[in-house]
Each structure stands twice: as C-alpha cells, then as structure tokens.
Amino acid sequence: MTTAAMTRRRAATGGWEVALLALNVATVIAMAALVWASLLYAKPAINLSGDEQTAQRIFYLHMGCNIGALAGFIVSLTGSIVYLLTRDLDWDRATQAGIEVGTIFGLGTIVTGIFWAKPTWNTYWTWDPRLTTATITVLLYIAYLLFRNGIDNRQTRARFGSIYALFAFLSLPLTYYSARWFRSIHPVVFSGDNPEAQGGFALGATMTQTLFIAAIAFSLLFSSLMIMRWRILRLEDRAAELREEIE
Amino acid sequence: MTDAALISVRDLHKRFGRKPVLRGIDLDVAQGEVVALVGANGAGKTTLMRMICGLAKPDRGEISLGGASLQRAGRELRRYIGLVTHAPLLYDSLSAQENLRFFAALYDLDQPEERIESVLHAVELWARRRDPVRTYSRGMVQRLAIARAVLHSPPVLLLDEPDTGLDQSSSQMLHDLIRRLGASNRAILLSTHNLDRAVEWADSVCLLGNGKIVRREPTGQLNGERLRQIYAEADGTP
Amino acid sequence: MTLTAPSHNPPLSGPQTDLQPASMRTEGGWRAYLRKVAAIAAKDLRAEARAKENLSAMIAFSVLAVVVFGLAFDLRVPRADMVAPGVLWVVLLFAGVLGLNRVFGAEVDRGSLSALLLAPVDRSAIYFGKVIAQMAFMLAMEAFVVPIVLVIFDVNLFSPWILAGLLLGTLGYVSVGTLFAALTASTRARETMLPILLLPVMVPIFVAGVGLTANILDGREFTEFGRWFLILAVYDLVFITIAFLIFDLIWEDA
Known part of the structure; x- marks a missing residue:
C-alpha cells in the first residue's frame, strides 16, 4: 500500500471517528436534558397523587427503554434475514449487536415497569400481554446469546443464530395476541380505548414535551451503543482473522 | 491427469479453526483405479474423504466427480458416491435387511429386493439378514457397512479405514470385493493404517503428510518394506 | 427448492460389474419425495x-410429572380443574423435549447422520420424516397423559375439541422442536440448550392450549374458544412453512 493510500484511508476512518464522537456527545447532552426534563420540567399529572404521582415520572425512562428494545428487535430481525440472503457477516454482527443492546433496554423496560406497577397496580408482576411479550422477548434474546456462544465455527454461528432469531421473532406477534386474549390491564396511554386499563393519566403540555425529549434521547443512546458494539464485534472478528493468518 | 479421472481434486485447502489440516491437495483417481491414502493420524485422510463426498466444505480448491463440480452440482452427485467410514452408518436396532431397505428407499432403487439380496450374498451376510445389527460382530458390521455403500452401485467409492477391526477372513473378503469393484470401472479411494495392505490392495499409494500429498507411488515395484522406508523418510521431511 | 427428484443425464458413466448394476428411479416428482419421507418416518418408528428408549422415557417422565403436580397442588388448590389445563400443557412441553433431543441426537451419536445427508434426498424430506415420527411419539405419550390426568385430577379431557387442540398444538410443537433439535444436535451442551431455545418460542402454543382447555372445561361456546384454534392453526401454518424453506440451510456445510 502506498503512503498516499494509507493517508487517504486514515482520513476516511477519521471522518467516521468524528461522526461517532459527535453522536456520542449528542447522546450525553440529550440524556442529561432528559433527566432534567423528566424530574424538574415536566409538571405533575393532574389526576394522580402520592406514590403514583412520583412513580409516574419513571414512565419517561420506561418508554425510552421500550424504544431501544423495539429498535434492537427491528435491527436484529432485519440483520438475520439479510444475513441468510447475502451471507455477509456484517449483518450477523448487526443482529448480535442489536440483540445485546436490545437485551439491556428490554431489561430496563421490565425493571422500570416493575417499580411503576407496584404503587399503581399494587403488584410487581402481572401477566399483562405487553409485559408478557417483553419478558418473553428478553428470554429469547438471552437464549439467542447463549446459543451463539456454544457454536465454534464462525459461519455456522452466524447461520444458526440467524435462523433462531428469525423463528424467535416470528413467534412474538402470536405471543402478544395469545397473552392479550388471556387477560389485560395495561394502560394504553396514547389512545385510552381499553376500559379495563388501570393507571392511565392525562398528558399535559410539559409532559408531552418531555416524552418527545425521551424519544430523541433514547434513540440517540440506542444508535451510539449499537454502532459501537457493532464496531467492536467487527474488530474482534478481524483480530481473529489476523491471528489465523499469523499462525 | 488422466482423461478418465473420476475423482479429481485440485489445490484443496481446509482448516479447522486456526489449525490448517489440508494445504493444497491435488489428487486424481481414474476409472477402475484403486488408490490408497496412508499417513499419520490427524494427517487429514478423513477430512479429505468427507470433502470429496460433500459432507464438509473446502475453504479453497476444486473437487469434481466425473467432470462435474461438486460445489455446483453437489446434490445431484450424491447418488454416485458410496462411503464407508469408521462409524458403520447403520441402525443398530434394525436388521441388515431393514437397514438396506431403508437406504434402498432413499436412493430410489428400482428393484430393491433383488439388489439387497445380491449385495448381502456378496458380503456373505444373507443367512443373518433378519438379525438386528446390534448382534453382529465387528467384522460383520463392517461388511454390512460396505454392502450399504455399494447398494446403489456408485461409480465413486470412498473407503475410510475399511479394514479396522476386521478379522482375517473378513479382511480377505474385503480385499476380493475391492478387487472386483475396481475391475468394474469404479474409482476407489481408500485409507488405511496398514502399509502392507495398502500395497496389496491398491494400484497406487499416496502418502499424506503435512497437509499435502508428499509422494504418489504405483504399487507395481513396491512392497510393504519399501513403503515403510518411504514413509519414514517422508515423515522426517517438513 | 423443488419437490421433484433431480432428473438429468448422469455425469458419471454407469459401472459394469459382476455385482449387478442397480438402477434408480430418478423420476417420480412428489411421489418419490413422499416415499422418502415415509421411509424416514418408518425407519424411526421401527427403530423405536x-x-x-425414547418413548418409554417420555411416557415415564410425563406420568411422573402429572403425579408430582397432583401431589403438589393437592391441599392448596380448591378445585382440580383450575390447574389441570396448565398441568397438561406444561407436562407435554417438558416431556416432549426428552424425545426431541434424540431426534437428531441419536443420528449424530451413531454417526448415521452422514449417511442420511449423503443420500440423494432433499433435506426437507428428512425434516418431514422426523416430524411425522416425532408426532407419533408425542401422540402416544398423550394417550397415556390424558387418562392419568383423569385419574389424578378427576378432570375429564376426553372432549373432541380438547383432543383437536392437542393435535394442533402438538403439531406446532413438533414442527418447531424438530428444527431446533437439528440446530442443537451438533453443538455443545445440546441437551440443556434445546429447552432454553424452545420454550420461549412455544409460548403461543402453551397459552392457546391452556386457554382452550380451560374454556372447554368451563363449558364455553365455540364462538368464545374458537380464537385459540385460530392461534394454533396460524402458528402451525407459519412455522411449518418457514421450517420447510429454511431446513436446507442447516447442513449446507456439513
């Protein structure tokens, strides 16, 4: 490789580095803004009192985590299908990164939900369809990661992982509907057409703005975590290849 | 390269994880030829056989059977291959006849019963055809494994250490069978630990070492002693 | 993917031999395909x-589990029919894993998987043959479990609707389970991996099965429990189709 080509390459990577750094900085700022908005800026809900009023503020995190988990889900489903079609390992790494980041956000969704549910529904746990589906999704993610780690061959790992991810995710809509027909008490905050829902609250202007900030902050957080994890996986594979070449 | 090469292997590479097993194998087996592969344990004999029958993918290189590329036409070529491995590839709880009937169905044989009868006679297991394979001796299992491999009359036969654990009479029977199969225009590749047998059974011997074919000797002027000498020499070379 | 057996000009010349040459039927299309599916299923059933080994372990485990559940719930549950649907489906899911672990596990251990893969058979035919055999084992096991539930819990599950639900649910379970068994067969720790992979994907079958059984025991109408059949039927249809399309990919380098 000529020196000029090497410089060009360094400049190109440099561009990526700067973009990623900017994304990370934006994420930190947005998350800080979210903490301020959710704790101080958003006015209390008018129809709640006591513990329920306090717990209501967890909703901003809850919804944010949910966005991250959903994004991880979509990335990994796309990644597994595209990998099976193209056999490009970059897509397998996207699946893995999406699932790893999605697991963290999924656990965040469940944990924030549990703390919110105790004062509101007077129980930590219930077999509400969304909660059930979220829990099953996290279990599927963990099963996927355990399964991957048990396969030595890189190509087989990618192929079997993608097949499992595809099956796992296709079962989720059915899981949701079967759990929904079983029973439901989850509030549908944005449309409120579920008469059995408990714990819904009216959204004021400041609350809507805070929700908006939460959506942006968590989308940024998901993107930066996802991209960094994807790059690490890429470098790990590259390192393994180089080690092979040396030996 | 002979024109009539049924098995043709070009520049075959395979590694397991970080360990290279085969690094550039070139091998031709012509119609009617019996080629023996010898080499130390772990030299890659089994890996090579598995790749020729399409059970493992090479990292690099080309395999063709009868001029057709295995990579491109693998599915169609499967019916032209017969394989014998260390494992008998049979079902213990079923009888010899049931095992062969099952494989006859998978290979879509035209007149399965006649074909099964003829191969069972050929390996002298006709009398025991109704007994479960579990009750067979090692030699009988191995003979049945060979019967299974030739059931669909494949032009390409891969025998991975077919002689392990065989008693004298079974071994003699296997030798006769290989002779007859070779004489009937098949291409036979067999691997063995026994150098005397390699010389006795094959038309030429290939020495596999360090992931390559180190030597290929016709067995015409060869005897076990001479082959052992070559083997020892080649073993020392890198 | 095609259902027809490959018909083409053989690239290799036919051998002349004193062992008479075998001739193969290379035509036959889907009939040949079905013959091979049947041969694989029949081979597994005959070996069993x-x-x-397989079926007796499944039956012993399932009967034992029903008895243990009966004992565990005896004093704390006011009416047995409140837990019987859950017990039935939990027992089926867990006992089924014992059988599924052996579907390809037995072939891998014996090395006979190579012979199956080497045969000129579409991989999906292997899948369907295995599904049929495994269905037979599961149904045989259920023939023991349902009467045992009647004896232990005094809950009669012999209703045509419940039996139909069992059939559909078992089909979905076996069709996904067989594919996952193929995925785990040659990986490390396959015996523990299979249930971890399988159970979360089985939630729709489990919930629909329990919902259906409970609805029927409560004497509901078809208009109320019909939607559980919808879930089971959609599940079966979707996953059998995907399994058929994807099964070829599993052993592509093996």
Whole structure:
C-alpha cells in the first residue's frame, strides 16, 4: 500500500471517528436534558397523587427503554434475514449487536415497569400481554446469546443464530395476541380505548414535551451503543482473522 | 491427469479453526483405479474423504466427480458416491435387511429386493439378514457397512479405514470385493493404517503428510518394506 | 427448492460389474419425495419399536410429572380443574423435549447422520420424516397423559375439541422442536440448550392450549374458544412453512 493510500484511508476512518464522537456527545447532552426534563420540567399529572404521582415520572425512562428494545428487535430481525440472503457477516454482527443492546433496554423496560406497577397496580408482576411479550422477548434474546456462544465455527454461528432469531421473532406477534386474549390491564396511554386499563393519566403540555425529549434521547443512546458494539464485534472478528493468518 | 479421472481434486485447502489440516491437495483417481491414502493420524485422510463426498466444505480448491463440480452440482452427485467410514452408518436396532431397505428407499432403487439380496450374498451376510445389527460382530458390521455403500452401485467409492477391526477372513473378503469393484470401472479411494495392505490392495499409494500429498507411488515395484522406508523418510521431511 | 427428484443425464458413466448394476428411479416428482419421507418416518418408528428408549422415557417422565403436580397442588388448590389445563400443557412441553433431543441426537451419536445427508434426498424430506415420527411419539405419550390426568385430577379431557387442540398444538410443537433439535444436535451442551431455545418460542402454543382447555372445561361456546384454534392453526401454518424453506440451510456445510 502506498503512503498516499494509507493517508487517504486514515482520513476516511477519521471522518467516521468524528461522526461517532459527535453522536456520542449528542447522546450525553440529550440524556442529561432528559433527566432534567423528566424530574424538574415536566409538571405533575393532574389526576394522580402520592406514590403514583412520583412513580409516574419513571414512565419517561420506561418508554425510552421500550424504544431501544423495539429498535434492537427491528435491527436484529432485519440483520438475520439479510444475513441468510447475502451471507455477509456484517449483518450477523448487526443482529448480535442489536440483540445485546436490545437485551439491556428490554431489561430496563421490565425493571422500570416493575417499580411503576407496584404503587399503581399494587403488584410487581402481572401477566399483562405487553409485559408478557417483553419478558418473553428478553428470554429469547438471552437464549439467542447463549446459543451463539456454544457454536465454534464462525459461519455456522452466524447461520444458526440467524435462523433462531428469525423463528424467535416470528413467534412474538402470536405471543402478544395469545397473552392479550388471556387477560389485560395495561394502560394504553396514547389512545385510552381499553376500559379495563388501570393507571392511565392525562398528558399535559410539559409532559408531552418531555416524552418527545425521551424519544430523541433514547434513540440517540440506542444508535451510539449499537454502532459501537457493532464496531467492536467487527474488530474482534478481524483480530481473529489476523491471528489465523499469523499462525 | 488422466482423461478418465473420476475423482479429481485440485489445490484443496481446509482448516479447522486456526489449525490448517489440508494445504493444497491435488489428487486424481481414474476409472477402475484403486488408490490408497496412508499417513499419520490427524494427517487429514478423513477430512479429505468427507470433502470429496460433500459432507464438509473446502475453504479453497476444486473437487469434481466425473467432470462435474461438486460445489455446483453437489446434490445431484450424491447418488454416485458410496462411503464407508469408521462409524458403520447403520441402525443398530434394525436388521441388515431393514437397514438396506431403508437406504434402498432413499436412493430410489428400482428393484430393491433383488439388489439387497445380491449385495448381502456378496458380503456373505444373507443367512443373518433378519438379525438386528446390534448382534453382529465387528467384522460383520463392517461388511454390512460396505454392502450399504455399494447398494446403489456408485461409480465413486470412498473407503475410510475399511479394514479396522476386521478379522482375517473378513479382511480377505474385503480385499476380493475391492478387487472386483475396481475391475468394474469404479474409482476407489481408500485409507488405511496398514502399509502392507495398502500395497496389496491398491494400484497406487499416496502418502499424506503435512497437509499435502508428499509422494504418489504405483504399487507395481513396491512392497510393504519399501513403503515403510518411504514413509519414514517422508515423515522426517517438513 | 423443488419437490421433484433431480432428473438429468448422469455425469458419471454407469459401472459394469459382476455385482449387478442397480438402477434408480430418478423420476417420480412428489411421489418419490413422499416415499422418502415415509421411509424416514418408518425407519424411526421401527427403530423405536425395537429399542423402546425414547418413548418409554417420555411416557415415564410425563406420568411422573402429572403425579408430582397432583401431589403438589393437592391441599392448596380448591378445585382440580383450575390447574389441570396448565398441568397438561406444561407436562407435554417438558416431556416432549426428552424425545426431541434424540431426534437428531441419536443420528449424530451413531454417526448415521452422514449417511442420511449423503443420500440423494432433499433435506426437507428428512425434516418431514422426523416430524411425522416425532408426532407419533408425542401422540402416544398423550394417550397415556390424558387418562392419568383423569385419574389424578378427576378432570375429564376426553372432549373432541380438547383432543383437536392437542393435535394442533402438538403439531406446532413438533414442527418447531424438530428444527431446533437439528440446530442443537451438533453443538455443545445440546441437551440443556434445546429447552432454553424452545420454550420461549412455544409460548403461543402453551397459552392457546391452556386457554382452550380451560374454556372447554368451563363449558364455553365455540364462538368464545374458537380464537385459540385460530392461534394454533396460524402458528402451525407459519412455522411449518418457514421450517420447510429454511431446513436446507442447516447442513449446507456439513
């Protein structure tokens, strides 16, 4: 490789580095803004009192985590299908990164939900369809990661992982509907057409703005975590290849 | 390269994880030829056989059977291959006849019963055809494994250490069978630990070492002693 | 993917031999395909009939589990029919794993998987043959479990609707389970991996099965429990189709 080509390459990577750094900085700022908005800026809900009023503020995190988990889900489903079609390992790494980041956000969704549910529904746990589906999704993610780690061959790992991810995710809509027909008490905050829902609250202007900030902050957080994890996986594979070449 | 090469292997590479097993194998087996592969344990004999029958993918290189590329036409070529491995590839709880009937169905044989009868006679297991394979001796299992491999009359036969654990009479029977199969225009590749047998059974011997074919000797002027000498020499070379 | 057997000009010349040459039927299309599916299923059923390893373990485990559940719930549950549907489906899911682990596990351990893969058979035919055999084992096991539930819990599950639900649910379970069994067969720790992979994907079958059984025991109308059949039927249809399309990918380098 000529020196000029090497410089060009360094400049190109440099561009990526700067973009990623900017994304990370934006994420930190947005998350800080979210903490301020959710704790101080958003006015209390008018129809709640006591513990329920306090717990209501967890909703901003809850919804944010949910966005991250959903994004991880979509990335990994796309990644597994595209990998099976193209056999490009970059897509397998996207699946893995999406699932790893999605697991963290999924656990965040469940944990924030549990703390919110105790004062509101007077129980930590219930077999509400969304909660059930979220829990099953996290279990599927963990099963996927355990399964991957048990396969030595890189190509087989990618192929079997993608097949499992595809099956796992296709079962989720059915899981949701079967759990929904079983029973439901989850509030549908944005449309409120579920008469059995408990714990819904009216959204004021400041609350809507805070929700908006939460959506942006968590989308940024998901993107930066996802991209960094994807790059690490890429470098790990590259390192393994180089080690092979040396030996 | 002979024109009539049924098995043709070009520049075959395979590694397991970080360990290279085969690094550039070139091998031709012509119609009617019996080629023996010898080499130390772990030299890659089994890996090579598995790749020729399409059970493992090479990292690099080309395999063709009868001029057709295995990579491109693998599915169609499967019916032209017969394989014998260390494992008998049979079902213990079923009888010899049931095992062969099952494989006859998978290979879509035209007149399965006649074909099964003829191969069972050929390996002298006709009398025991109704007994479960579990009750067979090692030699009988191995003979049945060979019967299974030739059931669909494949032009390409891969025998991975077919002689392990065989008693004298079974071994003699296997030798006769290989002779007859070779004489009937098949291409036979067999691997063995026994150098005397390699010389006795094959038309030429290939020495596999360090992931390559180190030597290929016709067995015409060869005897076990001479082959052992070559083997020892080649073993020392890198 | 095609259902027809490959018909083409053989690239290799036919051998002349004193062992008479075998001739193969290379035509036959889907009939040949079905013959091979049947041969694989029949082989598994015959081997099981001789060895009796698989089915007897499944039946012993399931009967034992029903008895243990009966004992565990005895004093704390006011009416047995409140837990019987859950017990039935939990027992089926867990006992089924014992059988599924052996579907390809037995072939891998014996090395006979190579012979199956080497045969000129579409991989999906292997899948369907295995699904049929495994269905037979599961149904045989259920033939023991349902009467045992009647005896232990005094809950009669012999209703045509419940039996139909069992059939559909078992089909979905086996069709996904067989594919996952193929995925785990040659990986490390396959015996523990299979249930971890399988159970979360089985939630729709489990919930629909329990919902259906409970609805029928409560004497509901078809208009109320019909939607559980919808879930089971959609599940079966979707996953059998995907399994058929994807099964070829599993052993592509093996």
